[in-house]
Each structure stands twice: as structure tokens, then as C-alpha cells.
Amino acid sequence: MTASQASVVLGPGVAEIAGAPPLVYRDVALLDRPDRRFNLVVEAGTVVAAVGDEGSGIGTLGALALGLLAPASGSVEVFGIPIARLPYYDLLVFRRRLGYAPQGDGLLQNLTLKDNVALPVRFATDHRLREVDARVAQLIDEFRLRTIAMLRPAQASEEDRRRAALARAAALNPKLVVLELPFVGLTSRAATDLLENVSRCDDGSRRAVLLTSRDLTPSVRDLVTRAVRVVDGVAVEDTK
Amino acid sequence: MLRVLINQIRFTALQAIGLVAFLAAILAFLVISQSIRQLGRFGAVDNLGTIMVVAVIRELGPLLTALIVVSRSGTAIAAEMATNRVMGEVTALEAMGIDPYIYLVLPRMLGAIVSVATLMILFDAVALVSGYVAAATSGMALSRYTAIVLKTLSAKDVWLTLVKGVFFGASVAVFCSYHGLAVKAGPTEIPQAVTRGVVATIVAIFILSAVFVVVAA
Numbered sequence: 001m002t003a004s005q006a007s008v009v010l011g012p013g014v015a016e017i018a019g020a021p022p023l024v025y026r027d028v029a030l031l032d033r034p035d036r037r038f039n040l041v042v043e044a045g046t047v048v049a050a051v052g053d054e055g056s057g058i059g060t061l062g063a064l065a066l067g068l069l070a071p072a073s074g075s076v077e078v079f080g081i082p083i084a085r086l087p088y089y090d091l092l093v094f095r096r097r098l099g100y101a102p103q104g105d106g107l108l109q110n111l112t113l114k115d116n117v118a119l120p121v122r123f124a125t126d127h128r129l130r131e132v133d134a135r136v137a138q139l140i141d142e143f144r145l146r147t148i149a150m151l152r153p154a155q156a157s158e159e160d161r162r163r164a165a166l167a168r169a170a171a172l173n174p175k176l177v178v179l180e181l182p183f184v185g186l187t188s189r190a191a192t193d194l195l196e197n198v199s200r201c202d203d204g205s206r207r208a209v210l211l212t213s214r215d216l217t218p219s220v221r222d223l224v225t226r227a228v229r230v231v232d233g234v235a236v237e238d239t240k
Numbered sequence: 241m242l243r244v245l246i247n248q249i250r251f252t253a254l255q256a257i258g259l260v261a262f263l264a265a266i267l268a269f270l271v272i273s274q275s276i277r278q279l280g281r282f283g284a285v286d287n288l289g290t291i292m293v294v295a296v297i298r299e300l301g302p303l304l305t306a307l308i309v310v311s312r313s314g315t316a317i318a319a320e321m322a323t324n325r326v327m328g329e330v331t332a333l334e335a336m337g338i339d340p341y342i343y344l345v346l347p348r349m350l351g352a353i354v355s356v357a358t359l360m361i362l363f364d365a366v367a368l369v370s371g372y373v374a375a376a377t378s379g380m381a382l383s384r385y386t387a388i389v390l391k392t393l394s395a396k397d398v399w400l401t402l403v404k405g406v407f408f409g410a411s412v413a414v415f416c417s418y419h420g421l422a423v424k425a426g427p428t429e430i431p432q433a434v435t436r437g438v439v440a441t442i443v444a445i446f447i448l449s450a451v452f453v454v455v456a457a
Contacts, residue, residue: 066334068331068334068335089339092334092338092339093337094337095334095336095337096336098335100332100335100336102328102331102332102335104328106328106329106331106332106335107329107332108324108329108333109323109327109329119333119336119338120337123336123338123343124336124337124338168336
């Protein structure tokens with residue numbers, strides 16, 4: 001079956017393959033070693049953790065999933081589409097189907113936490129102002145940002161910034177969320193709380209989540225469907 | 241985006257009004273004072289209008305206004321864009337499906353265009369008044385000064401000022417944004433990006449001025 005036969009057109013030049021897993025890494029060389037190929041499938045509704053040290057290759061997984069980086073070899077498919085092959089503007093539209101929290105937080109420093117959360121709803125949808133406000137208020141409540149919503153990122157604590165970044169990642173209610181080292185510096189309780197929130201869709205169903213991490217605490221591990229250890233650019237099933 | 245546009249106009253135009261008005265007043269006063277003195281020796285004071293309109297309003301006004309905007313707002317735009325790049329904010333916007341050129345550059349470009357065009361008109365207005373003050377100190381009556389200036393001033397000068405405002409304003413935003421967003425290495429590259437942006441904009445403005453002289457002729 002060709003892509004054009006099985007695809008659902010979402011917008012100009014943007015399609016998805018019906019029934020395809022949300023995210024697939026196929027023979028991707030994460031490091032400059034062509035003999036080390038990374039393979040991983042993130043199925044719908046699952047939380048997959050890629051755990052690895054500095055230099056293991058996990059640092060590029062998020063950028064590859066978003067099409068911010070093109071794989072040197074192999075392919076990365078998001079909802080069945082080789083994302084790196086999309087033209088720039090189609091790629092921008094396509095990315096609105098994903099949530100992404102980069103390493104650190106990626107918040108815009110000149111905006112309040114509330115405005116950061118509102119950003120994708122304001123600019124990546126055709127919602128009316130009232131609908132935007134309602135959605136933002138819902139996210140602010142869900143991620144417990146109400147008391148600090150008007151602070152700028154530099155005025156907020158690391159945990160609050162991370163909350164805002166994850167709320168922004170979930171703003172468009174995506175079916176797939178990619179989180180880069182989301183729990184560094186957070187307590188185990190805060191990490192599980194955030195993961196619970198971000199892995200739940202608006203309708204209560206579970207969304208697919210790929211998170212990268214240096215390590216997993218037992219409480220976070222309990223929420224993860226599948227964990228793989230990335231060693232020298234290769235995924236090894238984590239049986240711990 | 242509207243907020244960025246309003247902030248850009250506030251910073252670029254409103255906060256620069258005093259400086260532009262002051263420099264316009266000084267420049268026009270100096271040029272007209274010297275011109276009256278020199279032209280008076282040859283009995284050619286009637287050519288004062290040509291100097292006022294051609295030198296001050298048509299050429300020096302737009303140039304000086306654009307240079308003021310480059311030095312105040314161009315540097316800010318380049319530094320802000322470079323910081324956005326270094327802090328990963330540009331990547332975050334792209335990851336959200338937001339075109340960073342639309343979100344970051346477009347409102348600054350519109351703001352710079354509106355601001356430069358408006359400041360040029362202000363510059364011209366203040367220069368005309370200051371020119372009269374200079375002429376009056378040399379004993380010239382208001383009616384004569386007005387007649388001399390209006391003889392040379394035409395509608396073409398007004399629209400040429402506005403068109404220059406559009407091009408100069410766009411140059412400030414485009415060149416400074418481009419060099420700011422081109423930063424890759426890290427925070428230490430930000431001052432270099434600011435310098436590159438400002439130099440490129442100044443060169444572009446002078447080249448555009450020359451092009452306008454040729455085209456308008």
C-alpha cells in the first residue's frame with residue numbers, strides 16, 4: 001500500500017498513514033558510527049523512556065522526532081510520515097500534531113508562563129480569543145500554574161518552569177509528546193505528577209510519550225510502559 | 241504578535257521622538273544659519289529653499305533618522321534575535337509549528353517601517369521650524385522663509401520621504417534580524433552579531449539613498 005493510498009490529508013501537503021505508530025526510529029545512526037543503528041517504536045497510548053548517559057545519543061532523539069534534525073542514515077517516521085522529508089512549511093503544520101518539551105524548558109523569556117502556555121494555541125490554531133482563554137485556563141489548572149502564571153520564566157522555580165513547558169507541550173492535545181530530560185532537578189513526586197498530567201489526553205485516554213532521561217526513579221519507572229537503555233547509539237531493552 | 245508590534249513602535253518611535261527632534265532642530269539650524277551667511281554674500285538667499293528641501297528634508301533627514309533608529313533599535317533587534325537563538329527559543333517556536341520569521345521578524349519589521357516613516361516626517365517638520373528660527377535670527381521674515389521653502393518643496397518630497405521610511409525601516413529590521421538569527425556558537429557571538437547587523441544596515445541605507453537619488457531623478 002502506498003502512502004498516498006492509505007493517508008489522511010490533514011492540510012496542504014500534510015498527511016498521516018492511518019494506523020501507523022506515532023513514532024518510529026528505523027536504523028537511525030545517532031552517533032557518527034554507521035555500524036550502530038537505533039531502532040525504536042513508540043506505540044499509541046504508551047509511555048516509552050529512552051535512558052542513556054551523555055554521549056549515548058539520546059540528546060538527538062527529540063530533534064529527530066520533530067524533524068529539527070534529519071537523520072544521517074535511516075528514517076524517523078511520525079504517524080507513518082518520514083518527517084525529515086517534509087518541506088519546511090508542511091513540517092511546521094505537521095509539528096502542531098506533536099507536543100515537545102526541549103531540554104531545559106525552551107520557554108520564551110519575554111513572555112509570562114501563561115503566555116508561554118498560550119503560545120501554540122494562539123498561533124498554531126484558528127481558535128477565537130475566548131476559546132484560547134478557556135483552553136489556557138484549563139491547562140493552567142491542570143498543571144497547577146495558577147498562582148505563578150503571571151511570572152516570567154526567570155522569576156519562576158525550575159519545577160514551575162518545567163510545569164509550564166509541559167503544559168505548553170500538551171496545549172494542542174497532541175497524540176504524541178516528546179520530552180527531553182524532563183525531570184532533571186525535580187523531586188520524584190514532582191516528576192510522577194508531571195508525567196501523569198502530560199500523558200493524559202483531554203478525553204482521558206493515554207497519549208504516546210517518548211521521554212529521554214539519564215536515569216529513572218522507581219516511581220517514574222512505574223508509569224513507563226517500556227524503557228530502553230541507549231548505549232553507544234543502540235537501544236537495549238531495559239529489564240530492570 | 242500585536243503586542244510585539246506595539247512595543248516595537250513604542251521603543252523605536254515614541255522613545256526616539258526627543259532625540260530625533262533635537263537632532264533635526266540642531267541640524268536645520270546649523271545648515272540654514274551657515275547657508276544664509278554664505279548665500280547672502282552672493283545675493284542668493286532665495287536658494288535657501290533648495291538647500292533646505294534638497295539637503296535637509298530629502299537627503300540628510302531620512303539618513304539621520306535611519307541612523308538614529310539603527311543605533312537605538314537595530315542594535316536591540318539584533319541582540320534580541322541573537323538571544324532568542326542562543327536560548328533555544330527559535331527552535332522551540334519551530335517545534336510548536338510557529339514560523340519564527342512570522343512571529344519574531346514580521347512585527348519588528350512592521351514596527352520599524354511605521355516608526356522610521358513617522359520619525360522622518362517628524363524630523364522634516366522640526367527641521368522646517370528650526371530652519372525658520374535660524375532664518376529669523378538673520379532677519380528673515382516668516383512669509384519670505386515660507387515662500388522660499390514652498391517654492392522648492394513639492395508633493396514628491398513628501399511621498400519620497402514615506403517610501404524611504406518604508407525601505408529604511410525594513411532594512412533595519414531585516415538586516416539586524418538576519419544577523420541576530422544567524423548566531424550559532426553561543427552568547428559570546430551576540431556582540432559580533434549586533435555589530436554585523438548594524439554595519440550591514442548602515443551600508444544598505446547609504447546604498448538605498450543613492451538608488452533613490454537616481455530613481456527619483
